[in-house]
Amino acid sequence: MRSPSGKIVVFTALPLEYRAVRSHVTGLQRVDHEAGTIFEHGRIPETNWEVYLAQVGQGNQGAAILTERAIQMIRPDAVFFTGIAGGMKHDLALGDVVVATRVFAYHGGKQEGTFKTRxxxxxxxxxxxxAARFAALDPRWARAPLPAGREAPEVHFKPIAAGEVVVNAQASALQELLDEHYNGVAAIETEGAGFAGAASLADQVPALVIRGISDRADGSKQQTDTGGFQLIAADNAAALTIAVVKALPSPGATKAELQSSRSDTVDAPPIAALIGQQLKEPMPVTWRTKLLPPRSSESATLEVHLIAEDSPWLPLRQMNQLKDKLVSLGRSEAFFTATEEVSSVLEADFAAAYARDPRSGRSVGLLITRSGQLSCWESLPRSTRLHMPVLDPKHTQERVADLLRLLLRLHDDIPHTRFAPALAIDPADMLTVMSLEAARSSTSATLARSGRGGAVQITPDEIWDAANVGAAVPTIAEELTLRLMQHF
Known part of the structure; x- marks a missing residue:
């Protein structure tokens, strides 16, 4: 499971939709994804939520790719798609807002004698x-976010349909299809299916589509656009989106409530359980590069390992099953992106699933050996300004904790034992140490190790009981990261 991040991403398709949301966010700063996508990062007043904004353009494919990209980079607690849509119901007024209870991708089907929808x-x-239903209960929800003098619109909780066609005709084959098979939908648009599908693949990251009705999808679009209803609908959808975020528990409160809830219902582990046992000698570890030699294009990569003590040799038939599990686990946890090609291999000593991008130097993977070693790795984040990987101690500690939790999703496949954690960065000669925030604005940096090559490896010399290692993840991540930073 993901750790709460206190971050939310809001996507829009059109510039006027983007500006409508942007007007509610303060302290905006530009954030560039390594592939070129530009986000803006700021805060929603009166909340503890950080918000990232992105304009994806029209179409489901672009929405899917950028949704997956944002989830991978930002790892938000929730994602929203906000903007305008055509109304499909007579009881919807122009400017009303539809909260999509369900999104249909209506273009799927099979053409035989008749068209059969799929x-x-x-x-x-x-x-x-x-949260949206709660926000909409109070008729004053839009008073502050909306322009002065504009009344709050009606909010409808209904399904919407998303395809690749802008519908603006009262009578057409597409209208007949929608009326016959999707009669319950309230609005139609062109991005929601890609957005919702990508969010679902990313371990079902909470997602919501909110649309303002700008036209009636009946041939009158030119008149309604000229009448300013696009702007009105975009403002209304943006205002409700902000109200929904404000109705969510604040990130700080959520963590406190979870801790309180757990202390009331689950016995906290004893302090001794959160302290590892020091080993006389480090356990042997097979580092990533010994199993899957890196390509010359790969940049600095963080690798995390859990070494199982006295695990029986896993049979090859089980390894073959684990090969497929590594792919599905990586997809569900958004460790592998929804669009990248993942290679899976079964060798005599290990099974692995991994992805490589020679253009960006990105490398990411999951691996399990027949001796019970669990391993994963991912490239350090890169700065587009500095053109090199960035080792941010705070970010690294958070990622080490996340990667340990990811490996623990596999530990049920290993007979209950004890685990010793290990950590490495390889290669470790071309990177800089600074915060990611500083790297986004800096144009110069110093190599972290002054030209010294080779890997930096933290050997597994502490061991933890399988039953306690999950509770000890924050402690382990802090210890490993501190020891790692001693080398830079």
Whole structure:
């Protein structure tokens, strides 16, 4: 499971939709993804939420790719798609807002004598939908966010349809298809299916589509656009999105409530359980580069290992099953992106799933050996300004904790034993040490190791009981990161 991040991403398709959301966010700063996508990062007033904004353009494919990209980079607690749509119901007024309880991708089907629909569908996040219903209960929800003098619109909780066609005709074959097979939908648009599908693949990151009705999808679009209803609908959708975020528990409160809840219902582990046992000699570890030699294009890569003590040799038939599990686990945890090609291999001594991008130098993978070693790795984040990987101590500690939790999802496949954690960066000669925030604005940096090559490896010399290692993850991540930073 993901650790709470206190971050939210809001996507829009059109510039006017983007500006409508942007007007509610303060302290905006530009954040560049390594592939070129530009985000803006700021805060929503009166909340503890950080918000990232992105404009994806029209179409489901672009929405899917950039949604997956944002989830991978930002690792948000929730994602929203906000903007305008065509209304499909007579009881919807122009400017009303539709919260999508379900998103239909209506273009799927099979053409025989007749067209037989095969739609994909995604349910709205229950948590976000409940927050939206709560926000909409108070008729004053839009008073502050909306321009002065504008009344709050009606909010409808109904399904929407998303395809690749802008519908603006009262009578057409597409309208007949929608009326016959998707009669319950309230609005139609062109990005929600890609967005919802990508969020669902990323371990079902909570997602919600909010749309303002700018036209009636009946041939009158030119008149309604000229009448300013696009701007009105975009403002209304943005205002409700902000109200929904404000209705969510603040990130700080959520963590406190979870801790309080756990202390009331689960016995806290004893202090001794959070202290590892020092080994007389480090356990042997097979580093990543010994099993899957890196390509010359790969940049500095963080690798995390859990070494199982006295684990029986795993049979090859089990390894073959684990090979497929590594791919599905990586996809569900958004460790592998929704669009990248993942290679899976079964060798005599290990099974692995990994992805490599020679253009960016990105390398990411999961591996399990027949001796019970669990391993994963990912490239350090890169600065587009500095053109080199960045080792941010705070970010690294957070990622080490996340990667340990990811490996623990596999530990049920290893007979209950004890685990010794290990850590490395390889190669470690071309990187800089600074915060990611500083790297985004800096144009110069110093090599971290003054030209010294080779890997930096923290050997597994502490061991933890399998039953306690999960509770001890923050402690282990802090210890490993501190020891790592001593080498830089």
């Amino acid at each position: 739609p994909e569908t995604w349910q709205a996040s229950h948590r976000l939908e409940q």
